[in-house]
Amino acid sequence: MDEPADSLASASFFTGARDVAAGISRREAIARTLKAGAGLSVLSQVGGLLRGATEPPPSPSAPGPVTVTLNINGDAHTLAIEPRVTLLDALREHLGMYGTKKGCDHGQCGACTVLVNGERVNSCLTLAVMHPGDDITTIEGLADGDALHPVQAAFIKHDAFQCGYCTPGQICSAVALIKEGHAKTDAEIREQMAGNICRCGAYQHIVAAVREAMQPTG
Amino acid sequence: MNNFSYILAAQPDEALRDWTGPGRPAYLAGGTNLIDHIKLGVDQPQRLIDVRNLGLDQIEALPGGGLRIGATVSNTALAYDERVLKDYPVLSQAILSGASPQLRNAATTAGNLLQRTRCSYFRDGLSPCNKRQTGSGCAALGGFNRTHAVLGTSERCIATHPSDMDVAMITLDAVVRLRGVSGERTVPLQDFYVAYGEDPAKENVLKPGELITAVDLPATEWFARSYYFKARDRASYEFALASAAVALDLREGLVRDCRIALGGVATKPWRAHAAENALKGTRPTEQAFRAAANAELSSAVPRAHNGFKIELCRGTLMQALQTTAALA
Known part of the structure; x- marks a missing residue:
């Protein structure tokens, strides 16, 4: 509890920010490691097999990319993407914003939760082309410069994560929960956070963090 | 995920017009069911027509009492509507007992009416399933069927209807308002769904391209x-x-x-x-x-x-x- 918040906040899973000390992101580091060995080619083959098994051949009239402008964390981003690109994939694969996590990719785990016009949604089950003009807030947009959002600070204070993979979704969900105002008790916090699964089972600490962040501050 | 084109319709009639044309169309609203199915390969539409912008997102009091719930009113907005909480508590409770806040924010009233089964043999995209591929059989009959239906089944399909909202709406004498190229019609919700007869893929009385525009709830004090x-x-x-x-x-x-x-x-x-x-x-x-x-x-x-x-x-x-x- 006495540790400075900054030391934890610099973890890339937490803010989605790049590891400044190393100068590269974890993603890049992993990709470099894989390329160094045979791993990548094996993965590519597996990926190819899976694609072949599940995707129909492209239709002759398959539509190409369309232009869409997304308003994310206050910045406009214009993308040329196929209509099938989900908001989640637009964030991660097209904009390099890796803070929002892909868990199940089917709306069952909540890791991809972002705020659209202040409302929490699963970004894996909505298409990027559905959101021109919407205000999208991701985990990267919650802090005010170096000052963490109160929910981020509460998650650190209460050690509300272990591996951290679900954490960006948990935090975005909790920010919305507090604004919605339907949860007063711990049981209600649990119910209102039910769409965010934590495989590490950090639920006790997550509830404690949300409970604290809910309190009006003087 | 198969590729598709996307169009945002601005008027109901425009959506109906967009329906016709080459390639399999599908209406897109919240997307919580449809996009999931496209990813699974259970549904492979070639054209998505976004119907969220048709001005059907209001809950209105009807002149003679009762409520008109627009097709694209979100599950969240419906569940927390003061009139619903007071006059139709079963509906609010049913909606809030299902899914998660994230899903309820995106999911719509009409989309919930058209929600499809969670039968794993339907969703796996591979097993024999008369609902997914007519005449292919039913893997659930001789498979693991713990979550499957015990009422309204046939030897062709035992898939459970998954919705909570629709169950509540049935008790409230809900009436579905439909709009097609030949005009508007209304169908009591309990007649909207069809029993799994010859073709389990046929789940309701919607005609191709027909849009759900609203659901009406009557004013019944009790x-x-x-x-x-x-x-x-x-x-x-x-x-x-x-x-x-x-x-x-x-x-x-x-x-x-x-x-x-x-x-x-x-x-x-x-x-x-x-x-x-x-x-x-x-x-x-x-x-x-x-x-x-x-x-x-x-x-x-x-x-x-x-x-x-x-x-x-x-x-x-x-x-x-x-x-x-x-x-x-």
Whole structure:
């Protein structure tokens, strides 16, 4: 509890920010490691097999990319993407914003939760082309410069994560929960956070963090 | 995920026009079911027509009483609407017992009416499934069918209808408003769903391209005494193994009228007519509640792994009736 918040906040899973000390992101580091060995080619083959098994051949009239402008964390981003690109994939694969996590990719785990016009949604089950003009807030947009959002600070204070993979979704969900105002008790916090699964089972600490962040501050 | 084109329709008639054309179309609203199905390969539309912008996102009071719920009103907005909370509590409870806040924010009223089964053999995209591929068979009949239906089944399909909202709406005499190229029509919700007969892929009476524009709820005073009770494997964020929606008209110690519907146990949101008939005119006692449940469940057909649902459903319905009768 006495540790400075900054030391934890610099973890890339937490803010989605790049590891400044190393100068590269974890993603890049992993990709470099894989390329160094045979791993990548094996993965590519597996990926190819899976694609072949599940995707129909492209239709002759398959539509190409369309232009869409997304308003994310206050910045406009214009993308040329196929209509099938989900908001989640637009964030991660097209904009390099890796803070929002892909868990199940089917709306069952909540890791991809972002705020659209202040409302929490699963970004894996909505298409990027559905959101021109919407205000999208991701985990990267919650802090005010170096000052963490109160929910981020509460998650650190209460050690509300272990591996951290679900954490960006948990935090975005909790920010919305507090604004919605339907949860007063711990049981209600649990119910209102039910769409965010934590495989590490950090639920006790997550509830404690949300409970604290809910309190009006003087 | 297969590729598709995308168009945002600005008017209902524009959406209807967009429906016609080359390639398989699909209307897109919240996307929580459709995009999932496209990823699974269960559905492979080539053209998506976004219907979220048709001005159908309001809940309006009807002149003669009752509510008109626009097709694209979100599940969240509907569940927390003050009029729904007061006059149709069963509807609010049912919606909030399903899915997660994230899904309810995106999911729409019409989309929920068209929600498709969670049968794993339907969703895996590979198994024989008459609902996904007509005439291919039903893997659930001889497979793991613990979550499958015991009412309204056939030898072609035993897939459970997954919705909570629709079960509540059935008890509220909801009427679906439809718009097609040949005009508008209305269908009582209980007639909107069809039994799984020859073709389990045919789940409702919608004609190709027809749009749901709204759902009307009548002004029926005693619907304020209504309640939803749901039994499931987890305490939250889980589909029903059995659920019951109940509305009771209690006067002078008698059940003058009632509406009962069951979820999680049937191939469609199940209006329990036999239970209603057994209960009408009786005193609201445990014995009467059991008789009502028995009347409905006598036609239930258990399979290898879902026989427990009959007893679970009996208890679920009795609990729902007891709680509803005790409401102030």
